[in-house]
Amino acid sequence: MGNIARRQFDAVVVGAGGSGLRAALQLAEANLKVAVLSKVFPTRSHTVAAQGGVSASLGNEEPDNWHWHMYDTVKGSDYLGDQDAIEFMCRKACDAVVELEHYGMPFDRLDNGKIYQRPFGGHTSNYGERAIKRACAAADRTGHAMLHTLYQRNVRAHTQFFVEWMALDLIRNQAGDVLGVVALEMETGEVMILQAKATLLATGGAGRIYSASTNAFINTGDGLGMAARAGIPLEDMEFWQFHPTGVAGAGVLITEGVRGEGGFLLNKNGERFMERYAPTVKDLASRDVVARAMATEIKEGRGAGKDGEYILLKLDHLGGDVIDKRLPGIREIAKKFANVDPATDPIPVVPTCHYQMGGVPTNVAGQAVMPDGKGGEKIIKGLYAAGECACVSVHGANRLGTNSLLDLLVFGKSAGEQVVKDISADVKSLPDLPADAADKTMARLARLDSATSGERVNDVGAEMRRTMQAHCGVFRFPDSMAEGVKKMLAVAERAKSTFITDKSKVFNTARVEALELDNLIEVALSTMISANARQESRGAHDRSDFPNRDDVNWMKHTLWYKEGNRLEYKPVQLKPMTVESFEPKPRVY
């Protein structure tokens, strides 16, 4: 370990978005010594972008119960979600929301003072009978309000924040236990070992693997890269939720309300192609149908633009006045991010990556798990994960809106509780670090610091994003995926010889971006390879050659290992904790 500085904690939390802050709060309130690492100031985490709300069957507007919520979530997951985890989450939802209310979260309210609830796609009353009001919100700033509430509460509990620190690698010993992280302080460029009895990954999603993504630039899958490099598998990485209409080249979402108000999609020939795919409802078909049609048009050479890479969303026929009145803000968004005024010109749009369903495999207590090699599963001692970077799996093959904020609250807390339990039960003192604890990380940094030529980080990143968008997007074609695997393997090779010209230590953002690329590459590879192997369509994984769900052969979770790009599978947990299993049915809305 040479002269690398070392600090010791009870727990290290990597990431300070919703799940990291919720977990950290649990730890700090139990008087544990906690370090929370974040690349950016905590309240600038991507959780601020969540607008819709957080679901809980409070029944403030109309009768509701957790079992209906559970049904909706199982169905939404296209039966890939683990029903024990889904039961756990839906049962805990009301308490999680009320707890946040008591922390001071400014929820919108009804006249009677109770929390206001609104309907949200996929949430229903009485097992699919009709839409139900289940989403609790703070105007259109639910994530923002949640993040601020949790941050303040953490300050009160004396959580120690390491702001502008990037965790680089997990430290594991021979037994496979996780003993902390090697991290980089951006301000000084110094590398430090943060030794801990528990390490909790809460690094969010990695949507930046796609060229069209709604994710902020910080969403580079750092926790996933760390896990993959440490020999821990990534689960269900082929499942990514896409939104049909993000601004081409930017990723900023154009609300589906545009089509609701009479806007429609055109290919490069000016054809209103949705008439072919959905003759009755046309542009008002469901999200997946619209996204699939758009991807098909682009794949078959009818996309607009220089490289045929996007679709046109036309709404000028509505007239400027109607657009301003019915779709407030849309002109400003289009002007800013697409450089067009939709009152006169169509907006270039593409299906855009939004949410990652897969991640580090965990149980409901947030403990990271992996196959034990004997047909069972073992807990990885010392490692925990929660939120979008974890796969517990409550979202299965597709996530219901508002379940992401619920996920991070419920599993952030349960992971925190488990850490408290584990530390008080059997980890009295810090286990010894292996002599080579930071060697691999230091070698990676040394290579980057000494290389004077090689691949540019931006070039490799752009090639990765293009490859993923073209070969593993919202609708997947067999020939294209096979080619995508080859291309991604080549991109991953190139990523091994990146170089940076700025060799300084202090606040070197080029170095940070090179290290982020290492993480993105692991995520992209796992996605491409897992997707190519899954020969069915389920939830967000949609293949042209296998259009149906195949419960006989594919009702199982994918596990991808970095070493040799090996795949394993594990069964879906169909048995809930206390109630009857929801048997698979066709997912029709």
Added chain:
Amino acid sequence: MSSVSDDRSRDRIFWHCRRGLLELDLLLQRFVARHLDALDDGQTAVFVELLEYDDNDLFDMVMKRAEPVNERLSPVLALLRDV
């Protein structure tokens, strides 16, 4: 002579343009590329001050849904609104 001639403070400003909202990532990246080198010390300080705002508050100001509480911020905000 620009106040961001110091590479490190420039890097720090770059990093503080990394946000929770993609919309701000994109606009700030554009702003930095177009304007940062030409800002004088005072303007740079105002830009750094704007970066201290919460994401949604800053975005609302940039999209003209809200006005800055302090007029001192307006000239640099005007540049940001225009990128």
